[in-house]
Amino acid sequence: DIQMTQSPSSVSASVGDRVTITCQASQDIKQKLNWYQQQPGKAPKLLIYDVVKVGAGVPARFSGSGSGTDFSLAISGLQPEDFATYYCQQYDNLPLTFGPGTRLEIK
Amino acid sequence: QVQLQESGPGLVKPSQTLSLTCTVSGGSINSASYYWTWIRQPAGKALEWIGRINNSGTTFYNPSLRSRVSFSIDTSKNQFSLRLTSVTAADTAMYYCARENNYLVTLDNWGQGTLITVSS
Numbered sequence: 282d283i284q285m286t287q288s289p290s291s292v293s294a295s296v297g298d299r300v301t302i303t304c305q306a307s308q309d310i311k312q313k314l315n316w317y318q319q320q321p322g323k324a325p326k327l328l329i330y331d332v333v334k335v336g337a338g339v340p341a342r343f344s345g346s347g348s349g350t351d352f353s354l355a356i357s358g359l360q361p362e363d364f365a366t367y368y369c370q371q372y373d374n375l376p377l378t379f380g381p382g383t384r385l386e387i388k
Numbered sequence: 389q390v391q392l393q394e395s396g397p398g399l400v401k402p403s404q405t406l407s408l409t410c411t412v413s414g415g416s417i418n419s420a421s422y423y424w425t426w427i428r429q430p431a432g433k434a435l436e437w438i439g440r441i442n443n444s445g446t447t448f449y450n451p452s453l454r455s456r457v458s459f460s461i462d463t464s465k466n467q468f469s470l471r472l473t474s475v476t477a478a479d480t481a482m483y484y485c486a487r488e489n490n491y492l493v494t495l496d497n498w499g500q501g502t503l504i505t506v507s508s
């Protein structure tokens with residue numbers, strides 16, 4: 282299985298800040314990476330797919346980048362509804378695997 | 389707007405078999421464009437992909453659960469199901485069903501989840 286790691290595991294920020302979360306795959310996953318946002322008590326929601334493409338209805342303050350094994354999710358101008366947990370997920374190989382998550386908390 | 393809804397027993401005793409059903413509304417499950425997947429999440433932990441099934445009944449299971457899990461699909465009822473045998477406390481989790489777009493390989497639509505507790 283492809284192992285996914287994320288850093289940091291948690292981060293505190295304020296409304297209006299810019300935050301970057303990183304994700305690393307245990308091998309080259311050829312741009313096959315998605316990001317999901319999970320609000321407390323809710324199901325995950327697709328944010329970014331194919332590394333850089335923003336999902337339907339997702340605000341433009343979310344952006345993705347990276348290649349090979351190293352990827353990042355950036356959120357600019359944090360809004361109150363952005364405080365959630367973020368997961369990366371690879372789909373280069375089955376089984377699909379997720380990172381351990383990054384919890385974004387309000388400072 | 390496609391919606392997915394899980395249903396299950398809530399509580400299962402150790403060594404028993406867990407059965408869950410996902411009902412899809414607002415769209416047909418009998419589409420070659422999608423896989424229908426199960427994902428679970430223990431409290432406070434990460435997401436684990438259990439596997440997928442397509443409208444023809446072709447499955448792929450996570451090797452970590454392959455010996456205990458099976459999926460089925462009923463296109464006449466617009467439902468797909470999970471069966472997990474010999475459950476233990478380690479199987480306690482929120483279980484989600486989701487739709488996987490098989491072109492973009494995105495989990496683009498999720499159920500709200502159903503909490504399954506394994507306890508005697």
